[in-house]
Amino acid sequence: xxxxxxxxxxxxxxxxxxxxxxxxxxxxxxxxxxxxxxxxxxxxxxxxxxxxxxxxxxxxxxxxxxxxxxxxxxxxxxxxxxxxxxxxxxxxxxxxxxxxxxxxxxxxxxxxxxxxxxxxxxxxxxxxxxxxxxxxxxxxx
Amino acid sequence: xxxxxxxxxxxxxxxxxxxxxxxxxxxxxxxxxxxxxxxxxxxxxxxxxxxxxxxxxxxxxxxxxxxxxxxxxxxxxxxxxxxxxxxxxxxxxxxxxxxxxxxxxxxxxxxxxxxxxxxxxxxxxxxxxxxxxxxxxxxxx
DNA sequence: AATGCTATTTATAAAGT
DNA sequence: TACTTTATAAATAGCAT
Numbered sequence: 001x002x003x004x005x006x007x008x009x010x011x012x013x014x015x016x017x018x019x020x021x022x023x024x025x026x027x028x029x030x031x032x033x034x035x036x037x038x039x040x041x042x043x044x045x046x047x048x049x050x051x052x053x054x055x056x057x058x059x060x061x062x063x064x065x066x067x068x069x070x071x072x073x074x075x076x077x078x079x080x081x082x083x084x085x086x087x088x089x090x091x092x093x094x095x096x097x098x099x100x101x102x103x104x105x106x107x108x109x110x111x112x113x114x115x116x117x118x119x120x121x122x123x124x125x126x127x128x129x130x131x132x133x134x135x136x137x138x139x140x141x
Numbered sequence: 142x143x144x145x146x147x148x149x150x151x152x153x154x155x156x157x158x159x160x161x162x163x164x165x166x167x168x169x170x171x172x173x174x175x176x177x178x179x180x181x182x183x184x185x186x187x188x189x190x191x192x193x194x195x196x197x198x199x200x201x202x203x204x205x206x207x208x209x210x211x212x213x214x215x216x217x218x219x220x221x222x223x224x225x226x227x228x229x230x231x232x233x234x235x236x237x238x239x240x241x242x243x244x245x246x247x248x249x250x251x252x253x254x255x256x257x258x259x260x261x262x263x264x265x266x267x268x269x270x271x272x273x274x275x276x277x278x279x280x281x282x
Numbered sequence: 283a284a285t286g287c288t289a290t291t292t293a294t295a296a297a298g299t
Numbered sequence: 300t301a302c303t304t305t306a307t308a309a310a311t312a313g314c315a316t
Contacts, residue, residue, distance in 0.1 A: 001291040002312025011179050021180040027310060028172050038152050039162040142308040143295025168293060
């Protein structure tokens with residue numbers, strides 16, 4: 001959409017690139033919010049600038065603990081050896097604990113409540129978790 | 142966009158809702174991919190249907206380890222007590238280890254490489270990590 | 283750098299198959 | 300239950316401020 005059709009490759013000019021980034025970032029966040037409302041859907045959207053710093057995050061904030069549901073429904077893992085399944089459950093529980101610890105730490109270090117979304121600490125925590133997600137995704141492709 | 146303007150509230154008709162969900166899901170994924178290419182940006186997009194099941198995930202898969210950069214640059218935490226800083230570093234390292242374990246587990250359980258994106262296991266792992274991210278975000282707001 | 287303005291392109295709501 | 304089409308709404312690229 002625009003005066004010209006934009007070819008799908010890196011925008012060379014840094015100023016234009018930043019401008020496009022800001023505009024499209026807003027657009028995607030809006031779309032994500034609409035999808036959440038229209039379809040009762042949880043949407044998490046995480047964007048990182050090339051610097052690696054967290055650029056934006058959007059979610060409708062539902063907090064169901066899917067982990068516990070998973071642990072309570074082992075039949076969803078049918079086909080896996082029982083010992084590995086137990087191992088997996090333990091690992092998930094352990095990671096859940098780590099996540100809660102991380103949450104507490106994040107709260108403790110929050111230096112400025114008004115700047116939460118751009119706080120360096122938040123960026124580091126969230127990117128770390130996101131990287132973990134990406135590792136899983138990458139490792140399975 | 143469409144024959145009529147859609148009011149921004151839950152689509153009551155389940156069939157229409159599902160249809161809209163599928164269409165808009167594709168749209169957002171496309172947008173996310175475009176943003177990644179145009180602006181050299183890492184984008185992670187995670188959507189959950191009301192059932193809680195992972196619906197989609199998109200990322201350009203960058204894998205920088207921001208954690209280590211963080212640990213190696215303690216001045217970014219200036220203002221925090223040293224003992225808490227060390228505590229934080231240890232926790233992050235521990236979580237990194239857990240993430241790597243989780244990756245190995247994910248690989249082990251991958252039942253069907255062709256269906257990676259819809260694999261239930263992947264959904265559980267990713268939603269768990271996403272929930273952790275959301276917790277951090279929520280706790281700071 | 284940030285905001286506002288249109289010409290265009292793109293996404294998509296309904297309808298059709 | 301999906302795909303395809305089409306009219307329309309929405310997003311946005313390039314400019315202007």
